[in-house]
Amino acid sequence: MDPGYASLAAPAALALVGFLSMSDLFSTSWYRVADAVPRLRTQARVFRHVYRGEVWHLVQDLGSGKFLRLNPAAYHVVALIDGVRPLEEIWQHACEALGEEAPSQDDVIHLLGQLHQANVLVSNRLPDIEELEERRERNWKQRLKQYIANPMALRFPLIDPDRFLTRLMPLFPRWALPWMLLVWLALVGMGLFLTLRHWGDITADITRLIFTPEYVLMLLIVFPLLKAIHEIGHGIAIKLFGGQCHEMGMMLLVLMPIPYVDASHATAFLNKYQRILVGGAGMMIELAIASVALWLWTMAEPGLMRVFLHEVVLVAGVSTLLFNINPLLRLDGYYMLSDWLEIPNLGQKSNRYFGHVLKKYVLRAKKHLNPPETEHGEAPWLFSYSVLSFLYRMFIVTVIVLFVAQQLFFIGMLLAAWAIYMMLVLPLGKSLKAAWFDPALAEKRGRLVSASTGFVLVMAYLILLVPLPAATAVEGVTWMSERSQLRAPASCFGLQVLANPGPVMRGQPLVVCEDELLDMALAELQAKRDEHLADLARADRQDRVLAMNIREELAYTEASIADLQRRLANLEVLSPHAGRFVLASRRDFVGRFWQRGDIMGYVVDPERFTLMVVVPQRDANRVREDLRKVSLQAADTPGRLHSARLVREVPAATDELPSMALSLQGGGRIGVNPQPDSEGMPRALQQLFVLELTLDDPEPISAFLGQRVHVRFAHSPEPLGRQIYRVVRDVFAERFLI
CATH class of the missing domain: 3.90.930 (Outer Surface Protein A; domain 3)
Known part of the structure; x- marks a missing residue:
């Protein structure tokens, strides 16, 4: 709320x-x-x-x-x-x-x-x-009860901010309100323009960045600060139109401390647009701050200040657009919608209307039926809002509980039990009790019992008996054999790209590098060889023993020259087989220094194209024993499905990652152990099974070599209850080794 x-x-x-x-x-x-x-x-x-x-x-x-x-x-x-x-x-x-x-x-x-x-x-x-x-x-x-009734949002009143807000009011004279709105529109317009222009830079590696220590630290600073400014914005808007604000405190929203203010005095405003402006004031201030922060971010140098500004843009922009403006949650958007529709107390009134619909059309009650007072055009809004808000709240609660349970298992379980009781069991019990003693349903108690029993049986049937699609979703990385990788033969600088990316033949020159030290060494050895030849010509006429020694030195020099020539020839990289040439970084190849063994590119061969997939240990048996179909989509092309099949699996569990692209730092889901192994390679926090897949039609995604793919292992359909039981069982087994 x-x-x-x-x-x-x-x-x-x-x-x-x-x-x-x-x-x-x-x-x-x-x-x-x-x-x-x-x-x-x-x-x-x-x-x-x-x-x-x-x-x-x-x-x-x-x-x-x-x-x-x-x-x-x-x-x-x-x-x-x-x-x-x-x-x-x-x-x-x-x-x-x-x-x-x-x-x-x-x-x-x-x-x-x-x-x-x-x-x-x-x-x-x-x-x-x-x-x-x-x-x-x-x-x-x-x-x-109001403070603790919602387990997802515990509120604790702390201070009376009215005096503080009164002191701020000279900064916001009412006569300047139209000008402030124009300035706000200009700022938001500038922010929208900068967002469209720098969208790629703003979202680049965002899934990796948000888990870095700098971003986590900044989040703990930025989030409460912005939300405090958000709530002060509500208070300023109330004072601007002559209202009062006497309560400010802290709310624990999913254990995250967030400030809040009591803006109930805005209900007294006669003009609904004033009430709407009070509801949107916090979001307006956040969007203005996000626009200014984005403008400064485009000019900032890399460092903590740039991280801070990027965090402000993400929190103020994303949280406002995805949460606060959503009318299905009891946030700003809900009250703005209620005022715009001129339906006060929209949530409670919609629930009462939904109850009336159940009485009239499901239980067929006719006597003592007092329909709630509704104006023309309100009924569709009330019915739709009651159903959609309930479903959305249940979805949000489920997501939050699962998220907390993954991080703090016991707290997550307590939170889940509390949420189920307060938001489902208790309201349902009160509704059934009220329906039982409702005079309008006095003659329909038999229908009430049968309808309730039928509803429970239908839900039990749907949950326990109706098979639903079941699948295991994991991530993998596109992979090629070692022969398909073009590695730098020596430490050298990129000189020239000889082949355009695309189809190439076996043995075709692709790229060439240069190593000036090798060229200098070769010139020096060639000069030394010429010297040995001249000395040998003189020694043959004067001293045969000396001539024999010179011949030995000459043979060693010529062998060294041949080795250098071979190494220089290897600087021209040839295609190991026929396929499609993909250069790792075409733009900065020329002049770039490549360490020996660095991957310079690939020659993609459809016959050698595979995918390495990591499956958590708890899902490995099911993937092995009950696998019906494998489908996947590349991370860069969501919506395009490709079929695949399992060709090989590593028989033992391991904590080695095939690629850092699967880690949280690389945008994946797998946490990485901060302590690498003895060879310095990253390790996963959990045991994994590595599977190798091959595509039925690999060509469409072969361009995404080395990147993440989302893989779905389809299993035999089973009821929802069975799937929930399986998840709970696996969580307990993982946590308590049961």
Whole structure:
């Protein structure tokens, strides 16, 4: 839940008061309150709102920030409460003025109870000290329940930021609001232009960078800082339109500390666009900061400052667009959508409407069925939002629980149990209890039981018996044999590319290097050979023993010359076989220094093209024993599937990685042990099985040699329950060696 608007979504913060018909006008409890003289507290304020053409009034307790929403008939009664008229006179006046729309005595009592609970009503009677203490304790428990009810977002109020925000207001005069909006549009437009222009640089190696120590450290600094500015933006917008902000604290969102402010006072704003602007103020500030950071990032030199700016762009831009603006989560986008649709309390109202649909069309209830008040065009929005928001929340909770469980297993399991109970079991139990005692379903309890039982049986059938596709998803790397790799024959500089990338024949010259030291050594030996030849010509006529020694030295020199000539000839790299020539780095080949053994390129031969795939130990047996089909797609071409088959597997588990492209640092999924092996090679944190695949049609992805591929091993279909059991069993086996 968005901390900036958290209190608006609390059920106790916004009560909808309705009235029954005239069929039950009098109440047996009326004599107890008829002579009471009620009045509104001085801290109560009344605001007039128009929702979809209908006038409503909001009563707010300025102390707590709670709201009570009143329809016209309820407001007529509240307007007569002046601390002078007794309740009997107020009711009689309402009956005369409203006629058939007049409330019953029970309705008035219920209204007074709502006002009393909202702490905006007092009377001429002495207060009941015990009742006040019970109310205080009840309010405290209710507030505590709101803070801990969502296990994914625990809120802890800390300070009252109103004075601080008041001091900031001279920096944001209201008359300058149109100019500030123009500046914001200019900044965001500049940020969008820079994003499109530098998109490749911004996203290059992003999956590798975010796991580096520099980015992790910067995330711990940038994320809370930006979110604090985000929440201050909500507070500034509230103060800008005359509201108040009296609560700021810290929320643990999936164990990540994030600041929040209570922006419930924005509900009192008459203009819905002001309320929308309050909801979007935090996102607007973040996007402006992201634009400025991106502009500075394009000019920054490599270093921590560039990392900091890149992190700001990612957090302020991505988190805003993917999370805050999403209306299916109780974040800024939800409240903006609610205000735009003019449907206050959209989440609760959509759930009530969905319950009404179930009663009417599933349980076929007809008597005592009170449909929720909806305006023209609201029903599709309410039904769609109820279904989509529930499914999306369950999806988000599942993803978060799995993520936490992978990092902190016990905390993840506790979090999962808490989330299932608070967000599924408890609401379902309350709904069934309310349905059982609902007068509209009194005659439909048999249908309720049968429908609930049928739903449970259908879900059990779908989960336990209906086979669903099952697969194991892993990663691999495209691979070629050693013969297909063009390695530098010696330490040399690139001189010339002799063949264009593409089809080549066996023995065709591809590239040539130069080594000036070899050329100089060859020239020196050739000169030395000429000297030996001249000395030999003189010695043959004067000293045969000396001539014999010179011949030995000459033979050694000629052998050295032949070796150097052979090494120089090897600097011209030939194609080892027919195939397609792929140069590792064509642009910077010429002039680049290559160490001996460096891979300069490849000659791709479809017959020698394979893929090395790593499978975690827990999935190895299933891949061996139940393999129906293998498909894959290259990381650079998602959506293009290719079929493959298993040709070989390493019989024993190993922690050696075929390629760093499969590691977290290379953009893959496998964690790397910080301690390399004795030969300095990287090791995986878990035991892996290496499988070799061959493509049925390797040509389409042969250009992605040495890069990651996503591989899917299809298994025999099995029910969802069986798949979940398998995952849980493997996790326990891995964690506890069971």
